[in-house]
Amino acid sequence: MKNIAIVGAGPGGLAAGLILSSKGYQVDIYEKDDRIGGRSKRLYLKDYMFSMGPSFVVYIDAYKWLFEAAGLDLEKEVNITRLDPIYQLNKKEDRWNVPGNPEALLQDIETKFGEREAYEKFMKREAKTVAAMHPVMVKPFHSRLSLINKHVVHFGRFVGFGNVERKLAKHFKSQSLKDIMQFQTKYLGMTPQETPGFFTMLSYLEHFDGIYHIEGGVPHLLDVMATHIKRFSGKIHVDSPVEKILTHNGVAKGVRVGGKDMEYDDVIVNADMPKMVETLLDKDAQNKYTKSVVDRKKYSVSAYMLYLGVKKKLDYPMHTLVLSDDYAAYTESLKANAELTDDMSLYIYHPSALDAKFAPDGQSSLMVLAPVPNTDADIDWDKQKTLYKTKVYDQMKKRLNFSPDDIEIEKVFTPSDWEATGVYKGATFAMKHTMNQLLHKRPHNRYEDVKNLYLVGGSTHPGSGLPIIFESAIISANLIDQRHR
Ligand SMILES: Cc1cc2nc3c(=O)[nH]c(=O)nc-3n(C[C@H](O)[C@H](O)[C@H](O)COP(=O)(O)OP(=O)(O)OC[C@H]3O[C@@H](n4cnc5c(N)ncnc54)[C@H](O)[C@@H]3O)c2cc1C
Structure with a gap:
């Protein structure tokens, strides 16, 4: 069977490793830290436990799809609770426990803002946006030509022009209501003024699809993934920084770890993409993405x-x-x-x-x-x-x-x-999700400059946030699997 090296045991690397090892590929995941998880790792201070990063579990379907891709059932692997309330919004004097039950939420929207009808209408359309988005998120974008696709054309009907702030202004009168539907751009590390309007679907995902807690938090979910990778005979090497991605004539040949060169059929990079350009690829393996090009991207x-x-x-x-x-x-x-x-x-x-x-x-x-x-x-x-x-x-x-x-x-x-820790410019939520850094304009899952090199994680398509990162892993794992079939 073909062997695959994965650089980094963050959520993206583990997700790709889980799928490929379940299909029988020989997977070696190299992690520079002493533990798995990347920005999502577990932290202990005395007897207190923390998740370094992710805590909001939304769009639970994407978590299920990842496990299904490896022949597993998420609900049998971890204990999941749907939260009610989903969160407390604390604004000036107001403390609102936002209901996790959609009918109770609609009632609150009417009582607090008097805009139930507008809100319901808006959310119905957001539900359609999410449904239209899914086939686009699990599809690779190798070039501008990838846009010529019925799913992309359908999704395009929901994209529109303008940013989140302007879109909400068209639909709602109450500033407080607008505020509670725009702060979600924070999950992208962006502001409502610069985030494309279709990302208002994030508030739909929270309000109607629900926010969940996985017992033990996201680090526990990653532990479960690591356990299965090992059960499928994959290997996870911690304290093993990859020093270099080996290439020959524009083709990835393997990785260098601890001064030792090791050959692989394919290499998947979960390390932050701009960091990879800066530290892991020789200059002669750089073409479209040089250090100055990635530096000019928006983070x-x-x-x-x-x-x-x-x-x-x-x-x-x-x-x-x-x-x-x-x-x-x-x-x-x-x-x-x-x-x-x-x-x-x-x-x-x-x-x-x-x-x-x-x-x-x-x-x-x-x-x-x-x-x-x-x-x-x-x-x-x-x-x-x-x-x-x-x-x-x-x-x-x-x-x-x-x-x-x-x-x-x-x-x-x-x-x-x-x-x-290796996060480029400390931009914790990766490359920005502006229109000119999305789809084919985001670094591709099948890396453009080097053959047999694939990307997973926040700075590749479809983007940042755990469910979306899992989709990047599904795309890259499928591309590799298709290549070897
Ligand atoms: C504070 C914070 C809160 C967040 N909250 C949420 C949330 O609530 N919900 C959500 O969905 N998302 C959230 N995110 C966003 C995102 O889901 C996480 O940041 C996620 O961990 C990113 O995963 P990744 O796979 O892209 O990369 P990373 O987690 O960064 O993993 C990359 C891995 O590669 C390793 N690596 C790098 N270079 C090398 C090398 N040369 N050799 C070997 N290994 C290497 C790193 O050590 C790391 O383990 C949050 C992020 C942060 C920082």
Whole structure:
């Protein structure tokens, strides 16, 4: 059977490894860290457990499709709970536990904003957008010609012009309602002003498709995937940084690890694509994508993180979104990728609300995420590491009845720290999802500059976010499988 090297054991690399090993390919996954997971890895501080990154599980179907592609049933592998409420929206004086039950949600929309009819009509169309999007997301885009396809043409009817902010302005009157349907662009590390309008489907996915919790969090899901990879005879080598992708006459031949060259039929790269160009490919293997070309691409914002072990049981729900008082000013400041604001928005993940694995009895584990400019901005994170923390705590004190005195242990992670882990420019949510960085204009799953080299992960098609990354793995694994059949 053919052998495949995978560079990186993040969600994308593990997903590709799971599918290919289930089909009998000899898979070797090389991970530079001492553990799997990448930006989604598990972290322990004393007896508290954290997920470094992902916590929102939406578009659960894509998780199921990944497991199905490996002959597995997601629901038999992990315990999944549909959340109700889906989250608390914390805006000025208002604390709204957004119902996970669609009928209760519609009633709340009428009571709070008086726009049930407009909202229902809008969401019906978003349901159609999601259905039209799916066949496009699982299809590779090798060139502009890939656009000539009935699914792409059908999806095109839902794309429209304009950004999320403008699209919502056409449909709704209440600014508060618009705000709660546009903050989801944060998941792309973008602002509503720059995100293409069709991404309003993200609010449909949350409100109607649901938000889920996987027991043990995303790191547990990745552990389950790793267990199956090994059961299928795949190998995962941690503490094994790939030093170079070996190429000959524009064809990938293998990888160099620990100074040793190893031959493979195909190489899949899960490491951040711009980092691959910068560090893993020789100059003579670069054609379309050189260092200066990838440098000119547009990258998402970054994330200033606090991982907190709290010595008392908090009454927060699993997910809380604190929205800035002046949300428009806040998103404009992020879009400029230039400065830090005191009136920041925050996302607070409190898994110990429902999952005892995350904190000792009577205590709480909190992950706090503040979207901040990436490392292109002129911000001295050595200085801001502590200064900004005080500001984040001030916002939490104001909005959440939070006291820093209750913290037993804390870890701060800044954009510079993300960059040091191999995330290009510390842009935690990958290459931006602007129209000219999507579909055939995003780095292709079958890499353009080198034959037998494939990409998975946030900076390739279809894009960032776990369900979407899993689709990149399905595409790349299928391309490899088709090649060898
Ligand atoms: C703070 C944060 C919160 C997020 N929240 C969510 C969320 O709630 N829901 C969601 O769906 N998504 C979320 N995301 C986005 C996304 O799902 C994750 O970032 C995800 O981990 C990205 O997966 P990936 O496979 O693209 O890359 P990564 O997770 O970055 O994995 C790449 C792997 O490659 C390894 N590697 C790199 N170079 C080499 C080398 N030379 N040799 C060997 N190994 C190498 C890295 O160490 C890493 O393990 C979040 C991201 C962050 C940072």
